[in-house]
Amino acid sequence: MENNLILDRVDSNEIHDYLLFLLETSDEINFFCESSYQILSNYLKLNSFIVTSFSENTDQCEIVYQNFNTTSSEEYLSTVFSLVNKSLEDKLKRKIYFNFHNNINNYFEGFCHLTNHNNNSYFYLLSLQFKGKYIGNLLIDFEKFYKTENEAKKVIILLGKYLAIYLYEKLLEFKQQDLEKQKQKLNQSKENQSEYLSKMNHELRTPISAVIGFAKMLQQQLYGELNAKQAQYVDAIYQSGKYLLDLISDLLDISKIEANKEDLYIEKILVNELCESSLALIKTNAEQRGLKLILTIEDSIKYCYIDRRRIQQVLVNLLSNAVKFTETGFITLDVKEENNCIFFRVIDTGIGISQESQKKLFLPFSQLNTHLHRQSKGSGLGLVISRELAKLHGGDITLISEENKGSCFTLYLPQVHK
Structure with missing residues (x-):
C-alpha cells in the first residue's frame, strides 16, 4: 500500500515536493532511503542501491542503507563497497570516480557500463555534498533504463541533493546528541569534583588552621622571646599558612559555582x-x-x-x-x-x-x-x-x-x- 502511494506520487511528477515532504517528516534514515529507492525504481531496473555516510573520525564511509537483489554477486558487491572507502582526495568532486582493481581510473560525467555476472550492467556513483561539505555517496547498480538516460540522471541528481541534506541534518542531530552527552559527563565530573573538594575542605583546613594558630602564638611570644631570625621564620610560616588557607577557600568556591552547587540566600x-x-x-x-x-x-x-x-x-x-x-x-x-x-x-x-x-x-x-x-x-x-x-x-x-x-x-x- 505504502509503495503504491510512492509510485503514484512519482507518476504525478511531484518528486521534488514528495522529497521535501520526506525531508520534513521522516525520522528514520532507512525510510527516507527506501522511499528514494522506490522513486528511482520507476526509472531504472535496479540491482543495488547503496547510501553511505562519511565519518570524519575514521576518514571513511559507512553504509547506512543498502538494497540489492540476489543477482549481484558477493564479489561484485564487495568491490562496490570498497569503492566508498577509497582515498578521500577526490571526495569534493561531484564527478564519478571508479577504481575497480585499477581497470578503470578516470572521471566520468555519466553512467559507466560494466560487466557483471556475464550480463550487461550499469553503475553510477554520486558524491553527496551540502554546504561545501562532503556527506557521503549514492551508489547505483542497474541493468536497464525504463525511461531515457537523461531523465534517469536528473532524478538521481535530485535524489542525491535531498539525501545529502537529510544526512547532513542527521549528522547535526548526532553531533548535538554527542555534545549533550559530553555536557552531562562534564557536569557529572564537576559535581564529583565539588563533592571531593568539599570533603577535602575539612581535612585540609584543620591542620593548616592549627599551623596558623601555633604560628600566631609564637609571634605573640607567649612561650618566650624569639630572636630576629626566629621571628622572621615564624612570620613566614604564618603568612604562608594564611595564603594557603585562602587558596583552599577560593578553589572550593570556584568548584561549587562550576558544579551549580552555590545556593544564594537573598x-x-x-x-x-x-x-x-x-x-x-x-x-x-x-x-x-x-x-x-x-x-x-x-x-x-x-x-x-x-x-x-x-x-x-x-x-x-x-x-x-x-x-x-x-x-x-x-x-x-x-x-x-x-x-x-x-x-x-x-x-x-x-x-x-x-x-x-x-x-x-x-x-x-x-x-x-x-x-x-x-x-x-x-x-x-x-x-x-x-x-x-x-x-x-x-x-x-x-x-x-x-x-x-x-x-x-x-x-x-x-x-x-x-
Whole structure:
C-alpha cells in the first residue's frame, strides 16, 4: 500500500515536493532511503542501491542503507563497497570516480557500463555534498533504463541533493546528541569534583588552621622571646599558612559555582551597613598605605536584595585589589541606582591596567605583572569568583581603567525582588 502511494506520487511528477515532504517528516534514515529507492525504481531496473555516510573520525564511509537483489554477486558487491572507502582526495568532486582493481581510473560525467555476472550492467556513483561539505555517496547498480538516460540522471541528481541534506541534518542531530552527552559527563565530573573538594575542605583546613594558630602564638611570644631570625621564620610560616588557607577557600568556591552547587540566600539588606562593614575590613591596610577611603551613596538608596555574605565577599575583593594597586590617593566606594539596578563602583587612583592585561583579567589564575603585585601575592581567583557570584545574582562586573591614572570596577545587581 505504502509503495503504491510512492509510485503514484512519482507518476504525478511531484518528486521534488514528495522529497521535501520526506525531508520534513521522516525520522528514520532507512525510510527516507527506501522511499528514494522506490522513486528511482520507476526509472531504472535496479540491482543495488547503496547510501553511505562519511565519518570524519575514521576518514571513511559507512553504509547506512543498502538494497540489492540476489543477482549481484558477493564479489561484485564487495568491490562496490570498497569503492566508498577509497582515498578521500577526490571526495569534493561531484564527478564519478571508479577504481575497480585499477581497470578503470578516470572521471566520468555519466553512467559507466560494466560487466557483471556475464550480463550487461550499469553503475553510477554520486558524491553527496551540502554546504561545501562532503556527506557521503549514492551508489547505483542497474541493468536497464525504463525511461531515457537523461531523465534517469536528473532524478538521481535530485535524489542525491535531498539525501545529502537529510544526512547532513542527521549528522547535526548526532553531533548535538554527542555534545549533550559530553555536557552531562562534564557536569557529572564537576559535581564529583565539588563533592571531593568539599570533603577535602575539612581535612585540609584543620591542620593548616592549627599551623596558623601555633604560628600566631609564637609571634605573640607567649612561650618566650624569639630572636630576629626566629621571628622572621615564624612570620613566614604564618603568612604562608594564611595564603594557603585562602587558596583552599577560593578553589572550593570556584568548584561549587562550576558544579551549580552555590545556593544564594537573598534577603533585604541595608546598603549603608553593607558598605561600611566592607570598608572596615580593608581600613587597616588602606591606612598603612596612607590612602583615604570615601563612601558615597545616593540618598534614595536604602535597601538592596542580595546574598549578603557573597556580595560582601565581592566588595571586599574589589576594595582589597584597589588598595593593593594604589600607592597614593584615595579609594572610593560609590553606590547609585538606575533602572531598578544598583551599581557599586570601586574607584581608585592607582597604577591602572593596560588594555592587554584587561583582556585576561577575569581569567582563572591571571595576575598583573607589576611591582605592587609582587609585593602582595594572591591566588588569581578572586576576580573570577567575584564575577561568577555577580552573575549568580543576575548581574556582572565591568571595568574601566587607564594606565597611571586608576581604575573603576563596577558591580551591578538587578533588584528583581524590589
